Amino acid sequence: MAKLVHVQILIKKLDALSDEEFHTYWRDPHPKIWLSVDIVKKNVIKYSQFHVDQKTSGQLTAAGLPMAEFDGGVNIWGRSLEELMAVFHDEEYLKAVVPDEEKFLKRGETVMMLGWDEDLKG
16 A cells, blocks of 8 residues: 655644633534535545643643644645645635634644654554
């Protein structure tokens, strides 16, 4: 089986939202919009969210461990880079998903990484 392309996007919440408001909105209403877009249904093989526990992260920072300053991460897998990048340029995505993201995250501060997974255990 060919390796899937994996995009990780690290995100920061809007300052006006509490951690709970951010995680609740991102976990519940937002995926309904994201997953309803036709090109997402067609091109995205897998989608998951990583929610940062800010309380514990703060404790680890206080203990001297370097913690990334993000509130979460989006993981998206597809068959090719071209198919995944097509999602982000799609007209329906731009009209439906982008305005919704602006309700809860700082789009200008997102950071993207692209690669593949090497499953070594489990």
